Amino acid sequence: MNEDTWLVVGLGNPGPKYAGNRHNVGAMVIDALAERSGVRLRAHKAGAAAETIRVGGPGGARAVIAVPHSYMNVSGGPTKGLASFFSVPPERTIVIHDELDIPFGEVRLKRGGGEGGHNGLRSISSSFGTKDYLRVRVGIDRPPGRMDAAAYVLKDFSSTERKELPFLLDDAADAVELVVDKGLTDAQQVVHAPRP
Numbered sequence: 199m200n201e202d203t204w205l206v207v208g209l210g211n212p213g214p215k216y217a218g219n220r221h222n223v224g225a226m227v228i229d230a231l232a233e234r235s236g237v238r239l240r241a242h243k244a245g246a247a248a249e250t251i252r253v254g255g256p257g258g259a260r261a262v263i264a265v266p267h268s269y270m271n272v273s274g275g276p277t278k279g280l281a282s283f284f285s286v287p288p289e290r291t292i293v294i295h296d297e298l299d300i301p302f303g304e305v306r307l308k309r310g311g312g313e314g315g316h317n318g319l320r321s322i323s324s325s326f327g328t329k330d331y332l333r334v335r336v337g338i339d340r341p342p343g344r345m346d347a348a349a350y351v352l353k354d355f356s357s358t359e360r361k362e363l364p365f366l367l368d369d370a371a372d373a374v375e376l377v378v379d380k381g382l383t384d385a386q387q388v389v390h391a392p393r394p
């Protein structure tokens with residue numbers, strides 16, 4: 199594939215047991231992008247489910263959307279495998295992940311930076327040998343009271359959150375499309391703008 203291809207990876211854990219977990223919100227955003235494009239992800243030899251789409255419809259930029267088949271803490275192998283297979287450099291790789299430091303319902307964009315204790319990001323940084331890839335950070339909020347963060351991310355969204363979840367997934371999918379279409383800086387101005 200040529201140099202205008204993007205790789206968009208949504209992080210999560212495999213299997214129905216984890217499907218509704220907060221930790222799986224990245225994979226849920228990929229499902230939303232697949233639905234928008236009318237495609238189904240297919241098994242790829244890199245150890246992921248993947249499919250190529252056109253962002254923003256026919257004539258839009260080409261992007262490979264994918265969910266690793268591996269557990270979150272070893273997401274780096276499949277992500278690097280896809281990047282190598284499709285010749286996509288880290289700076290055109292977008293990783294969608296859950297973020298404890300952002301309130302539920304908000305989406306933030308950034309390039310590089312620390313992993314904030316996120317094992318999926320740590321694995322990808324290690325496999326790429328750089329942190330200089332793009333992140334779509336989907337806010338899931340901090341755990342209530344003294345609940346352990348690791349336990350919290352592996353719980354399903356609450357019933358109240360589930361009512362709002364489709365809007366959050368849509369916002370995150372919009373954010374991915376903006377990054378691909380307009381670049382990070384312009385996308386940040388839209389996504390990070392205060393809501394009316």
